[in-house]
Amino acid sequence: MNAAHGSLGLGIGWRREIAGLIDDLAAAGAASPAHLGFIEIVAENVDPKAPPRELQRLRDLGLEIVPHGLSLSLGSAERPEPARLRRLARLAEELGSPLVSEHIAFVRAGGLEAGHLMPVPRTQAALDVLVANVDEAQSRLPVPLALEHVASLVEWPNAELDEVEFLAEVLERTDALLLLDVANLYANARNHGFDALAWLDRVPLERIAYVHVGGGTDRDGMYHDTHAHAVVGPVLGLLEELAARAEPPGVLLERDDRFPPWAELIAELTGIAAATRRGSDRRAERASTL
Amino acid sequence: MPRRCERLEHADSSTEARQEYATRQAELLRALVCGTPLPGGFDASRARAVGEALVRKRARAVARALPGLAASLGDSHSSKFADYARGEPPHDNDALGDAIAFGSFLDRLRTLDARARRELLLARMEYATDTRARRRRTPLVGAMLDRARGRVLVAVYAPALGVIEVTLPFRSPFRRQAEGVKTYLEGGWPSRGTSETIRRVTSSGSEAIGASATRESLPTAWLRDRAATTPGRLRLLAALLVLVVLAFGVVASIAVRDRQQAAHSAAAETEPLLVQADVLSRSLSDADATATTTFLTGGIESPARRQRYLHDLRTASAEVTALAEEVHGSTSANAAVATIATKLPVYSGEIETARANNRQGLPVGAAYLRSASGLMRGTIVPAAARLYEVEARRLATDYGSGVSASAVVAVAAMALVALGLLILSQFYIARLSNRVLNIALLAASILLIGLTAWALTGFALEQSRLSTAQRTGSDSVEVLSATRILLLRAQSDDSLALAARGGGDQYTADFAAVMHALGPPDGSHGLLADASSLAARTHADASFDDFTRTLRGYEAVHRRIGVLEDNGKFPKAVSLAVGRTEKEAPLADRLNGDLKRQISAAQSRFENAATDATSALHGLLPGIALLTVGSALLVLIGLGFRIREYR
Numbered sequence: 001m002n003a004a005h006g007s008l009g010l011g012i013g014w015r016r017e018i019a020g021l022i023d024d025l026a027a028a029g030a031a032s033p034a035h036l037g038f039i040e041i042v043a044e045n046v047d048p049k050a051p052p053r054e055l056q057r058l059r060d061l062g063l064e065i066v067p068h069g070l071s072l073s074l075g076s077a078e079r080p081e082p083a084r085l086r087r088l089a090r091l092a093e094e095l096g097s098p099l100v101s102e103h104i105a106f107v108r109a110g111g112l113e114a115g116h117l118m119p120v121p122r123t124q125a126a127l128d129v130l131v132a133n134v135d136e137a138q139s140r141l142p143v144p145l146a147l148e149h150v151a152s153l154v155e156w157p158n159a160e161l162d163e164v165e166f167l168a169e170v171l172e173r174t175d176a177l178l179l180l181d182v183a184n185l186y187a188n189a190r191n192h193g194f195d196a197l198a199w200l201d202r203v204p205l206e207r208i209a210y211v212h213v214g215g216g217t218d219r220d221g222m223y224h225d226t227h228a229h230a231v232v233g234p235v236l237g238l239l240e241e242l243a244a245r246a247e248p249p250g251v252l253l254e255r256d257d258r259f260p261p262w263a264e265l266i267a268e269l270t271g272i273a274a275a276t277r278r279g280s281d282r283r284a285e286r287a288s289t290l
Numbered sequence: 291m292p293r294r295c296e297r298l299e300h301a302d303s304s305t306e307a308r309q310e311y312a313t314r315q316a317e318l319l320r321a322l323v324c325g326t327p328l329p330g331g332f333d334a335s336r337a338r339a340v341g342e343a344l345v346r347k348r349a350r351a352v353a354r355a356l357p358g359l360a361a362s363l364g365d366s367h368s369s370k371f372a373d374y375a376r377g378e379p380p381h382d383n384d385a386l387g388d389a390i391a392f393g394s395f396l397d398r399l400r401t402l403d404a405r406a407r408r409e410l411l412l413a414r415m416e417y418a419t420d421t422r423a424r425r426r427r428t429p430l431v432g433a434m435l436d437r438a439r440g441r442v443l444v445a446v447y448a449p450a451l452g453v454i455e456v457t458l459p460f461r462s463p464f465r466r467q468a469e470g471v472k473t474y475l476e477g478g479w480p481s482r483g484t485s486e487t488i489r490r491v492t493s494s495g496s497e498a499i500g501a502s503a504t505r506e507s508l509p510t511a512w513l514r515d516r517a518a519t520t521p522g523r524l525r526l527l528a529a530l531l532v533l534v535v536l537a538f539g540v541v542a543s544i545a546v547r548d549r550q551q552a553a554h555s556a557a558a559e560t561e562p563l564l565v566q567a568d569v570l571s572r573s574l575s576d577a578d579a580t581a582t583t584t585f586l587t588g589g590i591e592s593p594a595r596r597q598r599y600l601h602d603l604r605t606a607s608a609e610v611t612a613l614a615e616e617v618h619g620s621t622s623a624n625a626a627v628a629t630i631a632t633k634l635p636v637y638s639g640e641i642e643t644a645r646a647n648n649r650q651g652l653p654v655g656a657a658y659l660r661s662a663s664g665l666m667r668g669t670i671v672p673a674a675a676r677l678y679e680v681e682a683r684r685l686a687t688d689y690g691s692g693v694s695a696s697a698v699v700a701v702a703a704m705a706l707v708a709l710g711l712l713i714l715s716q717f718y719i720a721r722l723s724n725r726v727l728n729i730a731l732l733a734a735s736i737l738l739i740g741l742t743a744w745a746l747t748g749f750a751l752e753q754s755r756l757s758t759a760q761r762t763g764s765d766s767v768e769v770l771s772a773t774r775i776l777l778l779r780a781q782s783d784d785s786l787a788l789a790a791r792g793g794g795d796q797y798t799a800d801f802a803a804v805m806h807a808l809g810p811p812d813g814s815h816g817l818l819a820d821a822s823s824l825a826a827r828t829h830a831d832a833s834f835d836d837f838t839r840t841l842r843g844y845e846a847v848h849r850r851i852g853v854l855e856d857n858g859k860f861p862k863a864v865s866l867a868v869g870r871t872e873k874e875a876p877l878a879d880r881l882n883g884d885l886k887r888q889i890s891a892a893q894s895r896f897e898n899a900a901t902d903a904t905s906a907l908h909g910l911l912p913g914i915a916l917l918t919v920g921s922a923l924l925v926l927i928g929l930g931f932r933i934r935e936y937r
Binding site: 053115128152153154156158228 | 307308309311312313314315316317318319320322323324330331332333336337339340343344347348350354379380381382383520934935
C-alpha cells in the first residue's frame with residue numbers, strides 16, 4: 001500500500017524538552033513500549049550547519065528524520081523565498097532525510113508575520129499560485145515534499161472547491177505527497193461541519209507519506225488544534241478509520257507545549273499504535289471476507 | 291518600537307493576479323494580528339477567536355523563552371502580553387526576540403521586579419535583536435541596580451563563554467559575606483533560547499541571588515554540572531585555555547619586566563653609584579697622596595698641588611653627600627658614609643696643622659701629617675672601600691637577576707603548558723568534530739610559539755649583552771680603579787717615608803705590600819695580571835702597555851729615591867720625588883692620567899652594552915600583551931565555533 005515510499009513506522013515530533021524521552025525510546029528499540037521508527041524536527045529550529053548531536057545519535061539508532069517546515073509559506077501570493085528553500089534543502093541533506101514536509105498555508109503577507117498557519121482561499125486562482133509555488137519548491141528540494149492540510153477556524157469566502165477537492169487537485173497537479181493530519185481533519189470537520197469519514201473516503205490515500213496525530217481542546221464551542229493537550233478519542237477514531245482504508249506508512253505524534261509526564265506521552269504513543277493496528281486488522285478482516 | 295502594523299508593504303508579485311491576491315492576504319493578516327477592520331465575507335467572531343488563539347500561542351512561547359519574566363508577572367502575564375501584542379505583530383519564528391521586546395516594553399513602563407529585570411538583562415546581553423534574536427558576536431558589559439535588595443548586578447558577555455554575572459551588594463556590609471560573589475558561565479540551546487539557560491540560572495540562583503544560594507553552588511557541583519555535556523566541557527576547556535594563555539602572558543611579562551629592571555638598574559642606578567664610590571675613594575687617596583707629597587717641599591708648596599688637594603677634598607665631600615642620599619637601605623653603606631662624613635673634617639684639620647708647622651720648619655708637622663694620613667688610610671679610605679664593595683655587590687646582584695635562568699625556565703615552562711594544552715585540545719576537538727584542523731586554535735598555537743621564540747631570543751640577547759657589559763665594562767672599571775687607589779696609596783707611602791726622615795720603615799713596608807698586591811708590570815700575577823687580561827679582552831692592549839712602561843719607570847725612580855734615602859741624601863731624594871721631569875710625582879700623575887682614560891673608556895663600553903641589553907627586550911612587553919590577548923581571542927573563536935555547533 002506504500003506507493004510513496006518505505007514504511008516509517010511510529011514517530012514523534014522531536015522537541016528539546018522531550019529529547020531525553022526520545023533518546024530512551026530509540027535506544028530501547030523494539031523492546032521499547034513505543035517502538036519509534038522516525039522523528040520530525042521543526043525545520044526552523046535546527047541549524048543545518050550544526051545540527052544537534054542528539055539527532056546524529058538517533059540516526060545511528062536507525063531512526064529517519066523528517067524536517068517539518070513552518071515558514072516556507074507556500075500558500076503566499078509571493079513566491080517562496082529562495083533562502084528558506086536552500087536552508088530546508090540543506091537540512092534534508094545534512095540529516096539524510098527521506099522527505100520534507102510543509103503546509104498548505106500562508107504565514108506572512110505584506111511584511112507581517114502571522115505566527116500561525118493561515119488557510120488559503122479554495123479558488124482556482126489561489127490553487128494556480130499554490131501549485132506554482134509548490135512546483136518551485138520541489139524543483140529546489142533534493143527529496144520529495146509532503147504537503148499538510150491545516151486546521152483553521154476562519155475560512156475564505158466564495159470557495160469554489162471543497163477541502164478534499166482542493167487538496168486532491170494540488171496533489172494531482174504537483175505530484176507532491178500528502179501529510180494527512182487526522183487532528184486537523186477532526187478540527188475542520190467539527191468547526192466547519194463536514195463529514196470526516198466522507199473526507200477520508202475521497203482523499204487520495206495512496207499519496208500519504210505519513211500521518212500526523214495531535215492533541216487539542218474545546219474552547220467556546222470550537223475545537224482548537226493546540227498540540228499542547230492530550231489527543232482526544234475522536235481523533236484516534238479517525239486514525240483507526242484511516243488505517244482501515246489504507247495502511248499509513250508512518251504515524252507521528254505532535255506535542256509542542258505543556259509537556260505531560262513521560263509515562264503519559266508513552267501511553268499516547270502506544271494508543272496511536274493500537275488505533276492504527278485496530279484499523280489495519282479491520283482492513284485485513286475485510287480483505288479475507290472478500 | 292517599530293509599529294509594523296502601521297505600514298503595509300507591497301509584495302513583489304510576478305503577476306497582477308498574485309498582486310491582488312497578496313493584498314487580500316495582507317488585509318486578512320492585518321485584521322487578525324493588528325485588529326484592523328476585517329475584509330468582507332469573513333466570519334467576525336471566528337476571526338476574533340483566531341486572533342486570540344494567536345496571542346495565547348505567542349504568550350506561551352514568550353513564557354517559555356523568558357520563564358522568569360512570566361513567573362514574575364504571574365496571572366497578569368497573558369493580559370499584559372495581549373496589551374503589548376496588539377501593537378506588535380509576531381516575529382518570524384523568533385519567540386526569544388518577541389519575549390525580549392515584550393520584556394523591554396514592560397521595563398520601560400517600570401513594572402518589572404528585579405528577578406524579571408535580571409533575566410531580561412542577561413537575555414539582552416547574550417542576544418542581539420535587531421532583526422531576530424541572535425547570539426552576539428561581540429563582548430558586552432551590562433549592569434542593573436536592584437534597589438530592593440540593595441545590590442548591583444554586573445554582567446559580562448563573551449561570545450564563547452556566555453554571560454558571567456557578579457552581584458555586588460552595596461547597602462548592608464553585614465550581609466555581604468553571606469552573599470558573596472557568584473559567577474555563571476552560561477549557554478544554551480537557541481531553540482529553547484535563553485529559556486533553558488535562564489531556567490538553570492533561576493532555579494539555582496535567582497530566588498536567590500539571596501543569601502542561601504551561594505552555599506548551593508559549590509565549585510565542585512558547578513564543575514560537575516558543566517562537565518556533563520559536550521558544549522559544557524568545551525566551555526570549560528575554553529575558559530581553561532584562555533586562563534592558561536593569559537597566565538603565560540602574565541608570567542612572560544613579569545619575567546621580561548624583571549630582566550628589564552635588572553638591566554636598567556645595573557646600567558642606570560647601580561653602576562653610576564659604583565662610579566661615585568670609585569670617585570670618592572680615588573679623591574680621598576689622591577688628596578692624601580697630594581698632601582703628603584706637597585709636605586715634602588717644605589715651605590714652598592706648589593699652588594697647583596695645593597689646588598689639586600683642595601679639589602680632591604671638595605670632590606670627596608660632594609660624593610659623600612650624594613652617596614648619603616643614594617645608599618639608603620644598606621646599613622653598612624650608611625655607616626661607611628657616616629664615617630667618611632665625620633672623619634673627613636678631622637683629617638683636613640690635621641693636614642692644615644701639619645702644613646702650618648711645616649711652613650715654620652717645626653718637626654711636629656710630620657707627626658700631624660702621619661696622624662692625618664693614618665686616619666685617612668686606616669679609617670676613611672677603608673670606609674670608602676666598603677661603600678664601593680656594597681655597590682659592587684649590588685651590581686653583581688643586578689647582573690645575576692639580569693641573566694637569571696629562572697625567568698627563562700618560567701617562560702619556557704608556561705609556554706610548554708599552554709602549547710601542550712592547546713595541542714591536546716586540538717586533538718580532542720578533532721576527535722569530537724571529525725575535522726582535522728581548527729584554524730583558529732592552530733593560529734593561536736603559532737602565535738604562542740612565535741611569542742615564546744621572541745621572548746627567549748630577547749632573553750638570550752639581553753643576557754649576552756649584559757655579560758658583555760660586565761666583561762668588557764664594569765669588570766675593567768673595578769680592576770682599574772682598584773689599581774689606581776693602590777698606586778695612590780703607594781705614592782703616599784713614598785712621601786710619608788721621606789717625611790719621616792729615616793723613621794718611615796712602616797711606609798716602606800706598606801709600599802712593598804701595595805706593589806706586591808699590584809703584581810709585577812709584566813702582568814704575570816696580581817691585580818695587574820687581571821688588568822692585563824681585561825685589556826686583552828677589550829683590545830686596549832696598547833694603552834695598557836703604555837701604562838706598564840710608565841709603571842716600570844715609576845718603580846725605577848722609586849728605587850733610586852730609596853737608595854738616596856738610605857744614603858741620607860734627603861734633599862736629593864725629595865727633589866727626585868716631587869721634581870718636574872722624569873721624577874716620581876710626575877710619573878705618578880701620568881699613571882693616574884692613564885688609568886683615568888682607561889677607566890672612562892671601560893665606563894663607556896659598559897654603558898653602551900648595558901643600553902643594548904635593555905633594548906634587546908624593547909617591544910616585548912606590548913608584544914606579549916597583544917599576542918597573548920590575540921591568541922586568547924583565537925581560542926575563543928575556535929572553540930566558539932565548535933560550541934555553536936551544539937545549538
